Amino acid sequence: DAGVIQSPRHEVTEMGQEVTLRCKPISGHDYLFWYRQTMMRGLELLIYFNNNVPIDDSGMPEDRFSAKMPNASFSTLKIQPSEPRDSAVYFCASSSLSTPLHFGNGTRLTVT
Amino acid sequence: GNSVTQMEGPVTLSEEAFLTINCTYTATGYPSLFWYVQYPGEGLQLLLKATKADDKGSNKGFEATYRKETTSFHLEKGSVQVSDSAVYFCALSIYSGNTPLVFGKGTRLSVIA
Numbered sequence: 001d002a003g004v005i006q007s008p009r010h011e012v013t014e015m016g017q018e019v020t021l022r023c024k025p026i027s028g029h030d031y032l033f034w035y036r037q038t039m040m041r042g043l044e045l046l047i048y049f050n051n052n053v054p055i056d057d058s059g060m061p062e063d064r065f066s067a068k069m070p071n072a073s074f075s076t077l078k079i080q081p082s083e084p085r086d087s088a089v090y091f092c093a094s095s096s097l098s099t100p101l102h103f104g105n106g107t108r109l110t111v112t
Numbered sequence: 113g114n115s116v117t118q119m120e121g122p123v124t125l126s127e128e129a130f131l132t133i134n135c136t137y138t139a140t141g142y143p144s145l146f147w148y149v150q151y152p153g154e155g156l157q158l159l160l161k162a163t164k165a166d167d168k169g170s171n172k173g174f175e176a177t178y179r180k181e182t183t184s185f186h187l188e189k190g191s192v193q194v195s196d197s198a199v200y201f202c203a204l205s206i207y208s209g210n211t212p213l214v215f216g217k218g219t220r221l222s223v224i225a
Contacts, residue, residue: 004155033212042217043156043201056212091155100146101213103155 004104006092012110018080021107023092024073029099034067034077035091037106043091049075082111114139118202118216125192125223133187133219135176135202143204145169145178145185146213150199159187159200192223 005024013019025032033048047057052069060067064083069075079086087110093103119134137143144163148156160169165180174189185202202216 031212043215045212045214048212093155100158100161101148101156103157105153105155 004092004094004102006090006104006107008107009105010108010110012112013082014112015083016081017111018078019082019086019109019111021077021090021092021109023075023077023104025075025092025094026102027073029094029096029102030072031095031097032069032075033091033093033095033101034075035093035103037089037091038087046077079109082109084111087111114143114204114206114214116202116204116214116216118200118219120219121199122220122222125221127194127223127225128191129223131187131189131192131196131221133200133202133221135185135187135216137183137185137202137204139183139204139206141206143206145176146203146205147174147176147185147187148201148203148215150201150218152198156201192221194223194225197221197223 007022030051034046035043037043046059047067049069067077089106089108091103091106093101095101115138117136146161147159149159150156160171162169162178165178168177176185176187199218199220201218203213205213
């Protein structure tokens with residue numbers, strides 16, 4: 001199994017631009033999570049899906065952030081417009097009720 | 113609400129030293145407890161877990177015991193190696209199964225030869 005695959009690994013963009021982060025979960029996992037990691041706030045849960053349906057998006061910081069899961073093998077996290085304070089490492093993770101959480105290697109986002 | 117508090121880092125130890133990283137939690141109901149490890153440039157990996165009081169999770173020489181009376185889940189290892197240098201996260205889940213998780217802020221461990 002290839003594990004959770006995130007792309008890109010690094011993203012550098014200018015303030016105001018749209019950013020799209022991508023995630024392919026492990027096949028057979030029916031939960032998908034987006035986390036954000038910063039030095040100041042640690043690891044924060046942004047949103048999670050169960051069977052492609054968003055269950056809890058209370059961690060999404062504001063309307064500039066949106067996430068979709070159009071099918072069981074793909075999810076996106078979009079930031080529009082991006083701001084410098086969005087700079088962080090964004091992790092996607094997947095699991096099922098019988099397996100632990102598996103993380104991707106993250107996307108390091110830098111907004112200048 | 114549900115939260116996890118773990119000791120501030122960084123922690124620097126010499127090889128073969130004893131390691132303790134403290135973790136306490138606040139939760140409604142009966143959570144499952146986890147330790148995750150993050151190596152540089154990688155995502156978090158599950159290190160060990162415990163699902164009920166007095167359970168001991170163990171893996172790769174690391175251990176942690178679920179202490180309900182003290183709401184703690186301290187991570188220990190008897191003899192650390194340079195390869196154990198990483199960031200360690202304590203986490204809890206209040207739902208059945210393993211998800212979703214509330215994480216502590218992480219403790220960076222550096223082991224020097």
